[in-house]
Amino acid sequence: MKAMTKTEEKHKSFLNLNLRTKTILIIAVAFVILFSVFISNYLIDHSAVLTSNFYNINQPPSFDHWFGTDWMGRDMFMRTLLGLGISIGVGAFASVISTIIAILLGVFSSVNTVVDEAVTAVIDLFGSIPHILLIILVSLAFGGGYYGVIMAVGLTHWTPLARILRAEIKKINTSEYIKLSNEFGKSKMWIARRHIFPLIISQIIVGVILMFPHAIMHEASISFLGFGLPAHAPAIGIILSESMKYLSMGYWWLA
The missing domain is CATH 1.20.5 (Single alpha-helices involved in coiled-coils or other helix-helix interfaces)
Structure with missing residues (x-):
């Protein structure tokens, strides 16, 4: 009690x-x-987890293998844990790349009208291409694998955050203290460092938080389709792709 x-x-x-x-x-x-x-x-130990053991193939969940084993006798719990780690790493690196691109484009858009129109055109161009198709093309262009997936996801997820930062920076540039700073002869870099960046940090944090799961989802999607991580990697998309053939075979722990 x-x-x-x-x-x-x-x-x-x-x-x-x-x-x-x-x-x-x-x-x-x-x-x-x-x-x-x-x-x-x-x-x-990756080698121990990924080593085949054909004496334990397709074993149901037990105390020895919490998620059971797959068709090669590999422990599915450890494979899932490794896959989650890979997805988190890819999502984190891709989010950093996308955030840097979005910040640079948002800041450059405030230079003058010509640059702003060019940045808007680039954002509209990337936004008009089907997302999955663009990720697959960029991944293939970088040779696939871990590097290709990180670059593909990182170079294609910056458009929403770039739009938000561009609009926010344009709003900040109309403020009185920005006009006063320009009249006092302050450089654009000084204004950006002292007046703009402190006001867009909250948008950047929220953008990264929203971008992170989105990046993980697209990494898993292209790996599921066979255009992402190598087939031997214990990635979430590859595990899901392998599970498709077990849906009608009764191996529910693999499906």
Whole structure:
């Protein structure tokens, strides 16, 4: 009864927190989980996980193999863990590349009208091409594999954030303190560093948070279609692609 009371008190104390504190706690927990999965990629012995064991093929879930084994006797739990780590790494690197491109284009658009029109045309051009098709073409152009997937996802996911930053920077440039800075002879780099960047940090953070799962989804999509990571890699898209043939065979832990 006493333990139950303590549990209820902890539950009530969490509910009494304000929305900002709850959000920070949830983000912190999610970050710890994602970071742990990513770090586990470097702690697990890849050769042991990916080695075939034909004595244990298609085994159902058990205490020895939590997610069962696949058609080559490989532990599906460890393969899934490695796949999540790969997807998180690809999503993180691709998000950084896309964010850098979006920031550069957003800042360049404020130079003058000609540059702004050129940036708008580039954004519209990339936005008009079917997303998956563009990712596949860029991935093939970079030779596929890990490098090709990271570059393909990173070079194609910057358009929404670039639009937001361009609009926000144009709004900031109409402010009185920007006009005063120009009249005092301050350089555009000084204005960008002191007045623009501090005001667009929140948009950048939100953009990266929204871009990260989107990048992971597209990495898994092109790997599922066979244009992404190599077939021997324990990627989520490849595991899903392999599972298609087990849907009608009764191996529910693989499907």
